[in-house]
Amino acid sequence: QKEVEQDPGPLSVPEGAIVSLNCTYSNSAFQYFMWYRQYSRKGPELLMYTYSSGNKEDGRFTAQVDKSSKYISLFIRDSQPSDSATYLCAMTLQGAQKLVFGQGTRLTINP
Amino acid sequence: NAGVTQTPKFQVLKTGQSMTLQCAQDMNHEYMSWYRQDPGMGLRLIHYSVGAGITDQGEVPNGYNVSRSTTEDFPLRLLSAAPSQTSVYFCASSYTDFRDETQYFGPGTRLLVL
DSSP: OOSEEEOOOOEEEETTOOEEEEEEESOTTOOEEEEEEEOTTSOOEEEEEEOSSEEEEETTEEEEEETTTTEEEEEESSOOGGGOEEEEEEEEOTTTOOOEEOOOEEEEEEO | OOOEEEEOSEEEEOTTOOEEEEEEESSOOSEEEEEEEETTTEEEEEEEEEETTEEEEOSSOTTEEEOOSSSSBOOEEESSOOGGGOEEEEEEEEOSSSSOOOOEEOOOEEEEEO
16 A cells, blocks of 8 residues: 555546645654645646645645544645646655655646 | 756666766755656655765665765666666755755656667
């Protein structure tokens, strides 16, 4: 079993929809949780970063962490065609720096 | 700042050939790492370094060598390429003292081994 599981999709939604992306993990020692966005043929770029249970909001993006359920989510409100990309969840132990990634979810927002 | 740079962008090798993937960063980051990305597998850590002269293995180190002689550079060597090493390779860097937990990724090197 992988340490981090993420539905690879693909996921296709209409413009303006609310998108929910999810990851589950098995290692309860993970403390830092990230979401990366990766456009086609580009490197991943950090979108959201959190280290505690609860919600963190940044514009149209909300990251949610539930450590008791070992479950993290990324919500995108008012989705735009420019949000079309692969979204990767990643997590790490405190001070470890070594990221463990999910498989990535390929998202397409249709105009 | 150029950030994290990688060369070449694309390379075709024959089985058994050797090559070095270059990675450089100009942010004075202590931590550097190499990942490979394969369809349906996400990114997997190959090797990492927490500073000049210090390297360690990640999840999938077999077939790859690294060294870190300077803070800026972290090359990845394939000694005898195999078709299973066909992948997209990403280099990343970050601080190690919690000033900034962000890992910055390079644009990637696409490698095809025939």
